[in-house]
Amino acid sequence: MGGIDILMITYDRPEYVRLSLPHLLDSCTDDARVWLWHNGSDAATLAAVEEFRHDPRVHRFHHSPVNAGLREPTNWLWAESSGDYLSKVDDDCLPDKSWLEVLRRAHEDVPEFGVIGTWRFPESDVRQDLVDRKLADYAGGHRLMRNHWVQGSGYLLKRAMVERTGPLAEDDSFTSWCLKAARLGFVNGWVYPFLPEDHLDDPRSPRTIYHTDEDFLARRPLSAQKTGVRTVAEWTEQMKRSAYVVQAASLDLREYSGWRARGKSLSKRVRRAITGRAPW
Structure with a gap:
């Protein structure tokens, strides 16, 4: 236990992802981990995510080919993470x-x-x-x-x-x-x-x-x-x-x-x- 687990859900916004994802990673404390969930099949947005998904601050990545919304990825983080603190930062x-x-x-x-x-x-x-x-x-x-x-x-x-x-x-x-x-x-x-x-x-x-x-x-x-x-x-x-x-x-x-x-x-x-x- 300990630390902070943060969810970012990305969907159909490559311009935003190239701003928000590196910004989130740069704001992470030493014990913070980012969990990425990508919704949909937009190639440009997925390419933007791929630019950062292997960053050491990214702990898990999941790609849903359909737009799974917010509830499923939020519960994924809550169920599978171990941090004392939990968060979500939107890609916008x-x-x-x-x-x-x-x-x-x-x-x-x-x-x-x-x-x-x-x-x-x-x-x-x-x-x-x-x-x-x-x-x-x-x-x-x-x-x-x-x-x-x-x-x-x-x-x-x-x-x-x-x-x-x-x-x-x-x-x-x-x-x-x-x-x-x-x-x-x-x-x-x-x-x-x-x-x-x-x-x-x-x-x-x-x-x-x-x-x-x-x-x-x-x-x-x-x-x-x-x-x-x-x-x-x-x-x-x-x-x-x-x-x-x-x-x-x-x-x-x-x-x-x-x-x-x-x-x-x-x-x-x-x-x-x-x-x-x-x-x-």
């Missing part, structure tokens, strides 16, 4: 170079922390009045903007969280899984001051591939396809809405279960809140 994300040291130090100092993350939104999205309401102080001088879930990239969680909460179930999103853990007493959220993660799929990122509506339509993210977003402007507004939702979301766990959630899955409620198509 560049977490701050110090992210592992900062997040692990927080975990070591605060036993009740479950999943804590880097922050993927620009400064212009921060609502300080909302943040201040959710800030809490912990041992070792750590501060957390509490929220019962974080995004599924650039986070660090304790293996004990997986051991108690279990793997991702077939109907789980990462959001709903984090909420299960919160009900067990784990404290989730973002370290504060926020530790940045450059989200390349956000059109405001200087490294994004989305410069025109034509670029966006040709290679829309799955979440944009599901919500019917078709333009860069609409996608940017959805990013802004996502930032607002996590800052404004209630810390009352009763809001996410029982009669208040009747007739809707939690993941659908969160997705609709983010797209602005239904009230929170």
